[in-house]
Amino acid sequence: MRRTGGTTIEDVPPDAGTEEAEGGSGAGPGTGRGAARRRGAAALLAVAMLATGAVLLVQARQLRDTPATSNRALTDTAETARVAGDVSSALSKVFSYGPRSTAATKESAKRLLGGEALRQYAALYGQVEKQSADQKLTLTSQAVRAGVTRLDDRGAHLLVFLDQVYEREGKVPTTAGAQLSVTAELRGGRWIIVDITSR
Numbered sequence: 001m002r003r004t005g006g007t008t009i010e011d012v013p014p015d016a017g018t019e020e021a022e023g024g025s026g027a028g029p030g031t032g033r034g035a036a037r038r039r040g041a042a043a044l045l046a047v048a049m050l051a052t053g054a055v056l057l058v059q060a061r062q063l064r065d066t067p068a069t070s071n072r073a074l075t076d077t078a079e080t081a082r083v084a085g086d087v088s089s090a091l092s093k094v095f096s097y098g099p100r101s102t103a104a105t106k107e108s109a110k111r112l113l114g115g116e117a118l119r120q121y122a123a124l125y126g127q128v129e130k131q132s133a134d135q136k137l138t139l140t141s142q143a144v145r146a147g148v149t150r151l152d153d154r155g156a157h158l159l160v161f162l163d164q165v166y167e168r169e170g171k172v173p174t175t176a177g178a179q180l181s182v183t184a185e186l187r188g189g190r191w192i193i194v195d196i197t198s199r
Contacts (some may be wrong), residue, residue, distance in 0.1 A: 010064045019047055019179075019186055025190075030047055070152055071150050071151060071152065072151040072152060073148040073149065073151035073156070079151060080148045080151055080180070081094065082191070083106060083148055083151060083156045083158070083184060083186075083191045084146040084147070084148055084158065084186070085146075086147045086159065086190065086191035087143075087146060087156075087158055087160060087182055087184050087191060087193060088143035089143075090108075090112035090113070090191075090192075091141065091143050091160060091162060091180065091182070091193070092141050092142055092143050092162075093109075093112060093163070094104070094108055094109045094112055094113060094121065095139065095141035095162065096139060096140050096141045096145075097128065097132055097134065097137035097138070097139055098139075099132050099133050099137070099138070100126065102125075102129045102132055102133075105125075106125060106129075109121050109122075109125070112133040112192065112193060113192065113193050113194075114182040114185070114187065114192040114193070114194045114198050115194035115195065116194060116195050117183075117193050117194050117196045118194075120196070121196075131186055135168055136168060136169035136170075137166065137167070137168055137171075138166075138167040138168075139164060139165070139166055139167075140164070140165045140167070141162050141163070141164045142162065142163050142164075142177075143160055143161070143162055144161050144162065144163050145160070146159070146160045146161075147159045147160075154185070155183060155184055155185040155186065155194070156183070156184045156185075156186075156191065157181070157182070157183055157184075158181075158182045158183075158184065159177055159180070159181060159182075159199075160179070160180045160182055161177065161178070161180075162175070162177065162178040162179075162180065163177060164176050164178055178198065179198070180196055180197065180198060180199065181196070181197040181198075181199050182195065182196055182197075183196075185197035
């Protein structure tokens with residue numbers, strides 16, 4: 001410290017201003033850790049956003065691919081009506097016979113049935129032919145209602161209601177109803193019944 005006139009001046013080391021300037025710049029050890037934390041948080045946020053986007057994409061795809069949206073029975077009215085008509089007609093033919101028409105009914109079954117439905121029908125039809133001949137029995141079936149519950153590229157599922165009239169020679173005809181669960185496949189431009197289950 002030295003005195004000049006009436007003023008006292010303290011001696012300051014030559015590099016003191018430089019240290020204060022560097023200290024005042026905020027570039028200490030704590031400041032570096034804060035920047036690293038901010039970068040880490042930004043990276044975690046980006047990862048979380050990507051994960052959320054992926055989850056939303058999967059959920060949207062699942063909504064598009066639900067059974068309800070893939071069921072064309074809800075949207076394709078023309079094909080729904082077509083399969084209902086083909087199946088109703090086929091059932092009416094294969095479940096209608098008489099003492100003199102069993103051979104024709106059997107031939108219709110070969111054209112209109114396939115898979116398990118045809119195997120079951122063939123296994124039972126021998127008994128039907130004998131019964132029809134012995135008892136002079138005539139069966140007339142008419143599909144009165146057919147509902148398509150599912151329609152897709154692989155096939156169709158239907159619920160069909162039949163009215164059936166049994167006639168024996170010399171006796172009063174009797175009427176009964178049948179409810180069938182039917183699976184059909186589109187083959188060669190025609191709907192073929194491949195499975196029939198009585199309900």
